[in-house]
Amino acid sequence: MKLLFQLFIFLLPTQLAYHFWPNFAFIRGVRVDYLAPAVYLSELVLFTLLVLWIYKDRRILFEILRHWRVLVLLLAVAGINILNSPLVFLSFYKWIRVVELLALYFFIKRQKQVLHLIKLPVTISLILTLFLALTQMIKSASVGGIFYWLGERSFSSNSPDIALVNVFGREFLRPYATFPHPNALAGFALVLLFMFWRGKGLAHKIIVTVSLALVFLSFSQNAWLALFAAPLLVIIIKKVKLGFWKFLTSAAVASFFLTILPIQGPKEIFERGELNTAAGRLVSLSPVYGVGLGVFVSMLPELLWSKTIWLLQPVHNIFLLLSSEVGILGLVLFVYFIGKNMNAKNLLPVIALVLTGFFDHYWVSFVQNYLLMAIVLGLDERKI
Secondary structure (H helix, E strand, O other): HHHHHOOOOOOOOOOOEEEOOOHEEEEEEOOOHHHHOOEHHHHHHHHHHHHHHHHOOOOHHHHHHOOHHHHHHHHHHHHHHHHHHOOHHHHHHHHHHHHHHHHHHHHHHHHOOHHHHHHHHHHHHHHHHHHHHHHHHHEOOOOOOOHHHHOOOOOOOOOOOOOOOOOEEEEEEOOOOOOOOOHHHHHHHHHHHHHHOOOHHHHHHHHHHHHHHHHOOOOOOHHHHHHHHHHHHHHHHHHHHHOHHHHHHHHHHHHHHHHOOOOOOHHHHHHHHHHHHHHHHHHHHOOOOOOOOOOOOOHHHHHHHHOOOOOOOOOOOOHHHHHHHHHHHHHHHHHHHHHHOOOOOOOOHHHHHHHHHHHHEEEEEHHHHHHHHHHHHOOOOOOO
């Protein structure tokens, strides 16, 4: 089972998957990945791991059932949210993903010396990711070959909506590696960097160095900001006694002010402003239970002032995204879940997760990122 877990960790940055394309995954004839149910290779390995884990020790089920009050509340919220959704099947599928996240979280909770166990597969996968990212930047296109079987998508610097960066008057392709977007790659690498920040040994040094390189190469300004702001916030929380709960609650409440800010500025700022406004409208439609997990993008054509289709993406704030899809009650459960599992050892990566999540959505929309979030929240002083 140890080798299976390490295989899962190695595959965690990959996105090889089989996508299904039902009618609701199309908007005005455009295929939308966010709406397409998919089965990932990493998830199949995780499912096998969890089944063997429970089969080996069936007492685990009884330990989980001890939290029956939380489970009943979660089941009630999920049931109402699914029935309230315009896309019942999609919301049901997304809630299955929530179960997957919680199952991985409980698995990590039961393991000992997690970082020691995962450092080898993390080191190998990060080195491969850095090699792929550098090659993509040099080639200005995807690499293909064996990397296709790790989930690399086919693209070039001329592909529509591809992420580019201007450096001294010259445009470069921002590296995707095997992630849906360079920002998701940056957030993933940043949290791994902080997870292994204090460790000793060659593997820890390699992970920190490679993760740092990926954060900078991604040209994700959000990750750059969090790289310096997260350690500063840890100092403030510890020295000034701000309290993590106050910080977390403030981040969630401050997110709602984004929905009323004027929509002005460059194209990217304008786009995010429209998405924030759309999120605010969705919250007003069903403030308690939400409009349905996973349906945000499908409802955009009726919500955007511009009535265009170039904004087929979730709002770039995990608190707004969750409050619109699962309501204020779901958001409170999410905030409580994060805050309850914060401790002295995972404080830095959790703060980095919250900071990047304030300006992007990948922690709750991309499989690599939300599975890593489950691992981080499952860590405590005994697991390091």
